[in-house]
Amino acid sequence: MEFDCDRLADILLDLATGRLGSADRRAAETHLATCPSCAERVRRCHDVIAGLDAWEVPAPPEDLVERTLAAVEGAGVSPGERRRRAPSPMGIRPPTVARVRWGWRTGLRAAAAAAIVFACALQLSGDFVPRIQERIEDAQLELCAQQLSRLGVALHAYRRDHGEVPASLEDLMAALLKEGYVTDPGIFRCPAHADGGEDGMSYPPYTSYMDLLGMGRASGEASSGGGRATAPGHLGDCPVLGDRPGNHAGHMQVLYLSGVVETIELDALHVSMAAWTYPRTRGGG
Amino acid sequence: MxxxxxxxxxxxxxxxxxxxxxxxxxxxxxxxxxxxxxxxxxxxxxxxxxxxxxxxxxxxxxxxxxxxxxxxxxxxxxxxxxxxxxxxxxxxxxVRPDLGGAVSRMRGAGSAEDGPDLVATLEGAEVDPLEAMEAAERAERVRAAVDDLPEKGREAVILYYYEGLRYHEIAEVTSVPLGTVKSRIHNAMARVMETLTQSLALRPVE
Known part of the structure; x- marks a missing residue:
């Protein structure tokens, strides 16, 4: 097969990587011997290949296989089974139901087992149940922080693209969903407070952020309680979105313009203050 | 086991x-x-x-x-x-760019893996130091040029070059016709070569 420059341009990479068949390679080499331009192209292609060869990436972590197999195990999905529900966030598999033949001996054994379990539960409930509860609350705080981050990024992207943000909270939520900045309406609701309040939004924007966007305090429905904003000392310290007081028991999370999500421990005396004074330090100070 | x-x-x-x-x-x-x-x-x-x-x-x-x-x-x-x-x-x-720079949380932030030290990869090789530096610079420019490729072109090049997939396999993976795969790879390589030519101030190939 005869090669012209166009043909050689088509098979350049195959030639440079040695994937060309022998007949095509000989024909290409014959052409290269008489065409300095194509010879230069091949040389530069080799430079690119040298660059590709030098592109080193990190080796996979040693435990990647184990973690992957653990994730598969934890998902609890049998081969071929479609996922009808998302895996439990705590990685707990749902119980399987077994069919049992009931007779009096089975009933006696079941009653004895139940009595033992009940006695153990009474013994352990002193610290076991609170520990489980604590883990649930930690998981909710973690999920809440992730939602705040994602909402903050969506809000920022919306403002960047549109130059402004809708004045009402309802319009803001609708716009973010409609235009694909967020895809799941559940993101507006704190996992610890499922209904999100009357407006379905657990994370109202702070007045200080809305002021920053030039919206002023006229948009009272978009403010967190409508209180006076504390002017941030540094732009990154401006609170953007935050939990409604009471979303979490004893905690409140705030997303700042810097991107940091801060968890603030609150006691009962400070809960009502937090929504108004934008605490930036632990303890509501 | x-x-x-x-x-x-x-x-x-x-x-x-x-x-x-x-x-x-x-x-x-x-x-x-x-x-x-x-x-x-x-x-x-x-x-x-x-x-x-x-x-x-x-x-x-x-x-x-x-x-x-x-x-x-x-x-x-x-x-x-x-x-x-x-x-x-x-x-x-x-859709979700970083807010104010890297988005981090107080509970631990992930950070992007640093790129490889290309000069370090050449350590120990018996090459002229100047050549080594030029090679490292060229390699870094190639990597940047590949990173800048359109997503589908970059995918095709990576599948072709690093994974050794054949054209028809790449067509199957990316659900496009064989001709489209070839043209994506061809165009991607042409683009990388052009970028390298410009960035290293080489004379264009006529």
Whole structure:
């Protein structure tokens, strides 16, 4: 097969990587011997290949296989089974139901087992149940922080693209969903407070952020309680979105313009203050 | 625990996995640990994201074991899943850029893996130091040029060059005709070469 420059341009990479068949390679080499331009192209292609060869990436972590197999195990999905529900966030598999033949001996054994379990539960409930509860609350705080981050990024992207943000909270939520900045309406609701309040939004924007966007305090429905904003000392310290007081028991999370999500421990005396004074330090100070 | 013998083909391991053999599935994951992870790092640009994508890929493989057609080949199939997951992840990242720089949380922030030290990779080689520096600079420019490629062109180049897939396999993975694959790779390489020419102030090839 005869090669012209166009043909050689088509098979350049195959030639440079040695994937060309022998007949095509000989024909290409014959052409290269008489065409300095194509010879230069091949040389530069080799430079690119040298660059590709030098592109080193990190080796996979040693435990990647184990973690992957653990994730598969934890998902609890049998081969071929479609996922009808998302895996439990705590990685707990749902119980399987077994069919049992009931007779009096089975009933006696079941009653004895139940009595033992009940006695153990009474013994352990002193610290076991609170520990489980604590883990649930930690998981909710973690999920809440992730939602705040994602909402903050969506809000920022919306403002960047549109130059402004809708004045009402309802319009803001609708716009973010409609235009694909967020895809799941559940993101507006704190996992610890499922209904999100009357407006379905657990994370109202702070007045200080809305002021920053030039919206002023006229948009009272978009403010967190409508209180006076504390002017941030540094732009990154401006609170953007935050939990409604009471979303979490004893905690409140705030997303700042810097991107940091801060968890603030609150006691009962400070809960009502937090929504108004934008605490930036632990303890509501 | 028995690890599958290297001679056992992917499709046989897959068949055994579908039959409930955990060692066979482990064998598949181990076999693709290196190549698939490296592919995902190059696509996603970040080792942490690549780890997540790797796990998601095999979660999907496991959930769809029984749907794998007997006559199909596993390698293009697993790369198809990985490519689709990487694209979905890239789309999510485009909609949600970092707020005020790197988004971090007080409970621990992930950070992007630093790029390789290209000069360090040449340490110990008996080359002229100036040549080594020029080679390192050229390599870095090539990498940057590949990073700048359109997503589908970059994917095609990575699948072709690093994963050694053939054109028809790349067509299967990316669900486009064979001609489209060839033109994507051709255009991507032309673009990288042009970028390299300009950045190194080389005379254009006439």
């Amino acid at each position: 028995t690890v599958a013998e290297p001679a056992t083909c992917d499709e046989e391991l897959l068949r055994r996995s579908a039959g409930g053999d955990p060692d066979a599935f482990r064998g598949l994951v181990e076999r693709y640990r290196g190549p698939l992870f490296r592919f995902l790092v190059r696509c996603a640009g970040d080792a942490h994201r690549a780890e997540d994508l790797f796990q998601e890929t095999f979660l999907s493989v496991h959930a769809n074991l029984l749907r794998f057609r007997p006559a199909a080949r596993f390698r293009p199939w697993v790369y198809t899943i990985a490519v689709n997951l990487a694209r979905d992840e890239a789309r999510r990242r485009r």
